[in-house]
Amino acid sequence: MNARELPGASNATSGEAYLVLQQHFDDIARLVSDFIWELDGDLILRSISPRLHEVTGYLPHEWVGHRLEDFGAFVGEDGCEETIDWHKPFREKWYRVESRDGVFCTFLLSGIPYYHIATGQFQGVHGVARDITDILSVEEKLRYSKEVAEKSNHAKSDFLASMSHELRTPLNGILGFAQLLQLNPGREPLSNAQQGYAQNIMNSGRHLLDLIDQVLELSKIEAGKYDVTIADVPLAALMDECLVLVQPMADKNAILVQNLIASEDAIAVRADVTRLKQVVLNLLSNAVKYNRPDGAVTVTSLLGDGIVKIDIADTGIGIAHTDQEKLFMPFERLGHEGSNIEGTGIGLTITRELLHLMDGDIAFDSTVGEGSVFSITLPLAEGVATHAPSPDIAPAPAKLDAMTDERTVLYVEDNPANMALMEQIIAMLANVNMICAHNAEIGIAMAEAKHPDVILMDINLPGMNGIEALKALSQIEATKDIPVLAISAAAMPHEVKAGLKAGFQAYLTKPLDVTSLIKTLNALLNEDDSHTEEQARAG
Numbered sequence: 001m002n003a004r005e006l007p008g009a010s011n012a013t014s015g016e017a018y019l020v021l022q023q024h025f026d027d028i029a030r031l032v033s034d035f036i037w038e039l040d041g042d043l044i045l046r047s048i049s050p051r052l053h054e055v056t057g058y059l060p061h062e063w064v065g066h067r068l069e070d071f072g073a074f075v076g077e078d079g080c081e082e083t084i085d086w087h088k089p090f091r092e093k094w095y096r097v098e099s100r101d102g103v104f105c106t107f108l109l110s111g112i113p114y115y116h117i118a119t120g121q122f123q124g125v126h127g128v129a130r131d132i133t134d135i136l137s138v139e140e141k142l143r144y145s146k147e148v149a150e151k152s153n154h155a156k157s158d159f160l161a162s163m164s165h166e167l168r169t170p171l172n173g174i175l176g177f178a179q180l181l182q183l184n185p186g187r188e189p190l191s192n193a194q195q196g197y198a199q200n201i202m203n204s205g206r207h208l209l210d211l212i213d214q215v216l217e218l219s220k221i222e223a224g225k226y227d228v229t230i231a232d233v234p235l236a237a238l239m240d241e242c243l244v245l246v247q248p249m250a251d252k253n254a255i256l257v258q259n260l261i262a263s264e265d266a267i268a269v270r271a272d273v274t275r276l277k278q279v280v281l282n283l284l285s286n287a288v289k290y291n292r293p294d295g296a297v298t299v300t301s302l303l304g305d306g307i308v309k310i311d312i313a314d315t316g317i318g319i320a321h322t323d324q325e326k327l328f329m330p331f332e333r334l335g336h337e338g339s340n341i342e343g344t345g346i347g348l349t350i351t352r353e354l355l356h357l358m359d360g361d362i363a364f365d366s367t368v369g370e371g372s373v374f375s376i377t378l379p380l381a382e383g384v385a386t387h388a389p390s391p392d393i394a395p396a397p398a399k400l401d402a403m404t405d406e407r408t409v410l411y412v413e414d415n416p417a418n419m420a421l422m423e424q425i426i427a428m429l430a431n432v433n434m435i436c437a438h439n440a441e442i443g444i445a446m447a448e449a450k451h452p453d454v455i456l457m458d459i460n461l462p463g464m465n466g467i468e469a470l471k472a473l474s475q476i477e478a479t480k481d482i483p484v485l486a487i488s489a490a491a492m493p494h495e496v497k498a499g500l501k502a503g504f505q506a507y508l509t510k511p512l513d514v515t516s517l518i519k520t521l522n523a524l525l526n527e528d529d530s531h532t533e534e535q536a537r538a539g
């Protein structure tokens with residue numbers, strides 16, 4: 001804008017026009033939220049707008065005649081002081097100043113040097129400043145609340161991990177001894193009624209274990225602590241793997257289970273293979289569990305625009321209309337609570353959450369007395385990947401050769417009930433004796449002295465823990481080649497992974513599956529070179 005065009009400036013002399021211009025400028029400077037400031041050629045403040053007073057409590061005239069550095073400092077992102085090159089334009093430099101009341105305020109300063117029109121000589125710098133103190137304090141508060149939330153999330157996860165550990169330890173005793181009662185008919189035969197009691201202890205214990213696992217899993221998903229690894233997953237092969245697992249349950253009730261997804265169709269979805277298996281297994285086992293004798297379960301797929309729809313249809317009891325909205329709520333078993341169909345009522349809740357994590361979804365259609373169709377949708381993979389069967393599906397074949405030489409197993413465990421259980425388990429193996437240590441330090445000394453064939457190591461031990469003990473054993477000449485198995489109630493997937501990474505030959509979680517422990521031990525004690533991948537995953 002030119003001074004002559006300003007309202008009120010017509011017919012004015014150039015001096016008057018300048019004053020009018022100055023007046024306009026001052027009004028604007030007073031109104032805008034940003035400050036306007038000007039330094040002279042010696043970098044002395046010539047003017048600063050009155051908003052300075054509102055923010056810092058200083059009147060402009062108190063600052064005029066001084067340098068900006070006399071009141072505050074320029075700071076970089078790291079909080080260190082920064083020097084400004086006043087002869088170059090600059091943008092949004094942080095200028096921090098203490099207000100008259102002792103509160104620190106932060107401004108974003110931008111400036112540009114100006115020069116004499118005729119001589120080109122440096123005349124000073126002018127620019128604007130924005131007060132960002134409030135924004136910063138909001139950001140600070142947000143950062144703080146985020147930190148608090150993250151901390152409490154962490155605390156929740158830790159709590160869940162230790163809960164899982166604490167509950168699994170007594171369950172190891174309950175399920176372990178119940179398994180022993182069932183496995184030991186020769187020496188101490190049980191009456192039919194007692195067999196039934198032992199079976200009841202097993203069923204209830206396993207149900208409790210399922211509940212613990214599923215509640216933990218759900219809490220983990222809800223805490224946002226669930227990682228999925230998305231890859232191309234060929235569908236037909238995955239379905240076949242899952243079908244094999246539900247087949248025994250289906251056979252019991254003569255239910256025909258068919259996978260109509262042909263491998264030649266080479267359909268692949270984008271999903272996390274383990275999680276998808278979990279989803280499919282839950283839906284298949286529901287389709288079998290809530291079916292009728294001689295019923296059928298059929299799996300089909302349909303390609304859509306960038307998605308695949310997988311239908312798992314059953315000819316079962318169906319779900320009443322009034323119950324349908326409760327289907328995905330945790331612990332809702334829709335009248336099956338008292339029935340002999342096992343379940344926790346959490347499976348579908350987890351299934352839906354898992355699908356959401358994989359950008360998929362679930363829907364269903366059901367008619368009472370006719371059956372239900374559960375449909376999941378997942379993104380379609382562009383290419384088709386080859387898919388090796390995953391290790392957790394293929395059980396390790398165990399060699400059960402008769403042992404001739406006397407073998408020794410060292411068990412390092414601080415819990416007396418678990419120790420007693422292991423003694424009974426080992427007593428079932430021919431020619432194997434067990435020696436015990438109730439902490440890692442004694443265990444290492446015993447291993448050195450007695451050179452056992454296998455070491456079974458608890459992880460959470462008083463003093464040195466099992467992982468540290470494993471490391472120590474690997475550094476001692478006499479013990480470095482002895483296979484060490486972890487037997488632990490630390491059963492969260494990351495704990496198992498850390499254990500295997502630390503070098504345990506296998507990581508068995510409590511409550512122990514006695515049969516699988518016996519198989520693993522038999523295999524280890526029968527082979528000299530027993531460092532196989534399969535055993536590393538047993539249990």
Ligand code: ADP
Binds near residue numbers: 282287332347
């Ligand atoms: P559960 O562990 O009880 O099977 P889910 O969360 O998997 O838990 O399922 C919740 C409830 O939904 C079940 O208890 C059952 O009443 C009902 N349900 C699930 N799938 C089916 C199905 N295919 N047919 C009939 N009812 C089903």
